[in-house]
Amino acid sequence: MRTARFVLTRFAGMLLVLLIVTFITFVVFYLMPSDPARLACGRPCSPENLALAREFMGFDRPWYLQFTDFLGGIFAGRTFGTGAAAIHCPAPCFGYDFQNSIAVLPEIGGRIEVSFSVALGAAVIWLVTGVGLGVLSALRRGTALDRITMAGAMAGVSMPAYLAGMIGITIFAFALDMVPKNGYVPIGQSVGQWAWHLVLPWFVLAFLHAAIYARLTRGQMLETLGEDFIRTARAKGLTETKVVGKHALRNVLLPVVTVFGVDLGALLAGTVITERIFGMAGVGKLLVDGIASMNLPVLLGVTLFSALLVTFMNFLVDLGYGALDPRARLI
Amino acid sequence: MKLKAITAGLLAAAMLTACGANDQPTAQGGSVKPGGTLYLLADSPSVNWDPAKSSNLVITTLSFVHRRLTSWNVAPGKDTTIVPDLATDTGRPSDGGKTWTFTLKDNLKYNDGTPIKSADVKWGLERSFAPAFSGGLAYHKDLLSPGLAYKGPFDGKELDTIQTPDDKTIVFHLARPYGDWNWIASTPAFAPVPKGKGAEADYGNHPVTSGPYQLDKYERGKEARLGRNKFWDKATDDTRRAQADNVVFQLGQDTSVIAKRLIDNSGDDQSAFGVPFTSAAQLAQIQGSASAKARLTTSESGALAYLSLNTQRGKLTDPKVRQAFQYAVDKAAYQVASAGSAQLAGDVATTLITPGIAGREQFDLYQAPPSGDPEKAKQLLAAAGLPNGLDGLVLATHNENGFPEKAAAIQAALARANIKVTIKPLDEDTYTSEVDTKGLSDFDLTLTSWQPDFPSANSNIQPLFQSTEIGNGGVNESRYHNADVDKLITEAQATVDPAEAGRKWAELDKKILTDSPVVPLIYTRNSFLHGSKVGDVEIGKFPAYVDYRKFGLIQ
Numbered sequence: 087m088r089t090a091r092f093v094l095t096r097f098a099g100m101l102l103v104l105l106i107v108t109f110i111t112f113v114v115f116y117l118m119p120s121d122p123a124r125l126a127c128g129r130p131c132s133p134e135n136l137a138l139a140r141e142f143m144g145f146d147r148p149w150y151l152q153f154t155d156f157l158g159g160i161f162a163g164r165t166f167g168t169g170a171a172a173i174h175c176p177a178p179c180f181g182y183d184f185q186n187s188i189a190v191l192p193e194i195g196g197r198i199e200v201s202f203s204v205a206l207g208a209a210v211i212w213l214v215t216g217v218g219l220g221v222l223s224a225l226r227r228g229t230a231l232d233r234i235t236m237a238g239a240m241a242g243v244s245m246p247a248y249l250a251g252m253i254g255i256t257i258f259a260f261a262l263d264m265v266p267k268n269g270y271v272p273i274g275q276s277v278g279q280w281a282w283h284l285v286l287p288w289f290v291l292a293f294l295h296a297a298i299y300a301r302l303t304r305g306q307m308l309e310t311l312g313e314d315f316i317r318t319a320r321a322k323g324l325t326e327t328k329v330v331g332k333h334a335l336r337n338v339l340l341p342v343v344t345v346f347g348v349d350l351g352a353l354l355a356g357t358v359i360t361e362r363i364f365g366m367a368g369v370g371k372l373l374v375d376g377i378a379s380m381n382l383p384v385l386l387g388v389t390l391f392s393a394l395l396v397t398f399m400n401f402l403v404d405l406g407y408g409a410l411d412p413r414a415r416l417i
Numbered sequence: 418m419k420l421k422a423i424t425a426g427l428l429a430a431a432m433l434t435a436c437g438a439n440d441q442p443t444a445q446g447g448s449v450k451p452g453g454t455l456y457l458l459a460d461s462p463s464v465n466w467d468p469a470k471s472s473n474l475v476i477t478t479l480s481f482v483h484r485r486l487t488s489w490n491v492a493p494g495k496d497t498t499i500v501p502d503l504a505t506d507t508g509r510p511s512d513g514g515k516t517w518t519f520t521l522k523d524n525l526k527y528n529d530g531t532p533i534k535s536a537d538v539k540w541g542l543e544r545s546f547a548p549a550f551s552g553g554l555a556y557h558k559d560l561l562s563p564g565l566a567y568k569g570p571f572d573g574k575e576l577d578t579i580q581t582p583d584d585k586t587i588v589f590h591l592a593r594p595y596g597d598w599n600w601i602a603s604t605p606a607f608a609p610v611p612k613g614k615g616a617e618a619d620y621g622n623h624p625v626t627s628g629p630y631q632l633d634k635y636e637r638g639k640e641a642r643l644g645r646n647k648f649w650d651k652a653t654d655d656t657r658r659a660q661a662d663n664v665v666f667q668l669g670q671d672t673s674v675i676a677k678r679l680i681d682n683s684g685d686d687q688s689a690f691g692v693p694f695t696s697a698a699q700l701a702q703i704q705g706s707a708s709a710k711a712r713l714t715t716s717e718s719g720a721l722a723y724l725s726l727n728t729q730r731g732k733l734t735d736p737k738v739r740q741a742f743q744y745a746v747d748k749a750a751y752q753v754a755s756a757g758s759a760q761l762a763g764d765v766a767t768t769l770i771t772p773g774i775a776g777r778e779q780f781d782l783y784q785a786p787p788s789g790d791p792e793k794a795k796q797l798l799a800a801a802g803l804p805n806g807l808d809g810l811v812l813a814t815h816n817e818n819g820f821p822e823k824a825a826a827i828q829a830a831l832a833r834a835n836i837k838v839t840i841k842p843l844d845e846d847t848y849t850s851e852v853d854t855k856g857l858s859d860f861d862l863t864l865t866s867w868q869p870d871f872p873s874a875n876s877n878i879q880p881l882f883q884s885t886e887i888g889n890g891g892v893n894e895s896r897y898h899n900a901d902v903d904k905l906i907t908e909a910q911a912t913v914d915p916a917e918a919g920r921k922w923a924e925l926d927k928k929i930l931t932d933s934p935v936v937p938l939i940y941t942r943n944s945f946l947h948g949s950k951v952g953d954v955e956i957g958k959f960p961a962y963v964d965y966r967k968f969g970l971i972q
Binding site for chain 2: 118120121124125126127128129130131132133134135136138139141142166167168169170171172173185186187188197252255256260263267268269270362363365367371372375380
């Protein structure tokens, strides 16, 4: 009962956050000086043509009506224009991308596989290496291993993603010619080729993220190892493996899980730089392209999708917290 | 052409002496032969294959799949001329240029084998009026339906200013005489769409094609694959060589990675052409590689970079004050700020009409060394009652593609003549809304560039200087309003004889510059990189883009 209530409150909170994000995004986009209709106006853009484009896209209405149009579209779908050339965006309609003639939802849907493939593979690598190296550094504190790991972590944390990607691609794809230079192969087409094309992006992303986890794990582990209950565990005669692997690690993982949930949520919604450098058409690339072409419906859609993933991962983290630490369930 | 032109601003051109436009094949012992797969590496994530929604040039991407009534003949070192494409000639004007008649060639077929009829050209144009399909080049719209009263064919209405008395003939009845109508007939909307088809919004993902290729596969953000249209007959097409068997666009690629791949020149990338302009940083990289340097193609000329002076603000309303700016600027410093050197940046500009446009006359009303003549500028300002110069001017420019640096060069140059300027770099949207949309702009000066959409001086001058183009998205950024010039523009547009029209435009070029609403700076060069197996990479005098129709692979 208590667990059910915990899950329900968290879920309701998630929906509320999403609604607020939608509203804020909408207002922000509306306040921007750009006019989405201008892109559909052509050149030369006569005032008559601009007015027609605005009317067709529904951008001629006051912003609050556009907001309710948008919300209504999620439940009832939308139709733009009339007659044989009218455009239908079936429910749930999260906007329509007029530039590319496709509803935003299927547009994002068609790119999820790419973004998830990049993010999940990288997440596994960075979680394992980050936590592993963090634990090792903590146990071998002050040794060469510790110093090298932490120096590497520093580099990873401070390096801009674009630079890391370009260095990776320059060394491994161009100079050594070990991995493909770009492109994505769907997993359904060939698992081997899929992984082969993803190896470099995975490691680049993992390098950037593992650093934080290594440092976080190391600090947390050092702190935990100094706690009384660890001394007690050791005094009980438990093996060092059990002390570290079971008792200490469980405490260490609490903050790691929190950070991981948010990170993964954000990455699943598209790895902007990585997708761009490696020429992969994921959600992140969609976002960059949307910004470049001021494609507001796409920007709104991707922002919402991203918010959904982050809040959902947070929701999972909350549940996970409950499992790792029973005290969390009381809140 | 503004956005492309803006991007062009950064471009530096190659150092392949004065004219790098004719590229020599670099592969030993090979020559261009039909066949093979050509790769085009593009940074843009998508291509709009729908002719109604496209603003593509007649010589680039869409030339593979769509033919139009007319086309352009471009060649290095020569002025660009108009040639027939689907039509038998370049159009026959009558009624003083108000009526234009075109006849289609025989045996024209779509890729599904059905014949191309004049009614299809009409239908394609009608389609472009439907709000769902607007967004492409729209020069035809106001001439065919003033005020855009016509809203497209999908509610059953025809556009009665276009008549098709038979399957071969198409007659346009324009709202006013227009000498460049045959140039307009080379814009994308003049590609045929089978009558009755294309009501679906995503028609562009599976268009019926009339060019040498068809769209076999199109995945936005990833790639487009073109295969041969077996119903295309080379005998009916003088402008397309269509040498490669397949053309593959790799879309949404990072520009730095494209440059790296082309410099690296391995595997399929040997058969690849880089669509984006080569940036100044990439050009510096290329200078270090003899192989890459030989595979760089540079235009002789390009977009006009210019400083516009707001003729409706403060002291700038006085033409004498504006003329001082012609001497105050330092075009040599501008070249260096653009691309490091004069050769990389492009020649100093003194006219509004860009090289490669028929009828252009080279002149210089304000003769000064490339670095300017600040003393003369000071004298002019003093004569206009400003012995202490000008203070507090605001210069708006773009916040990307090196424009802030170029604006700084202008600022420094003007300071020599006691003209003090503050720079306001704006993002594209703010620039459009603040500079081009408002009737009265709050800026004194703007720094930007312009490349015409079709090779007529009309396209150099009318959008920038007719008073109808002030505000509302027009690009008359100097807010130049001269009733006499307006009248002369309308007259020149109505002139059917190209030679006579050319003379009128050249006169306008001089007349407008006498009023000094803008200061021409340079004709900005563009450079493009390609792999070692790509041959026949040519850039004509206009436009500053490679002619995709000529590409072939060295086998």
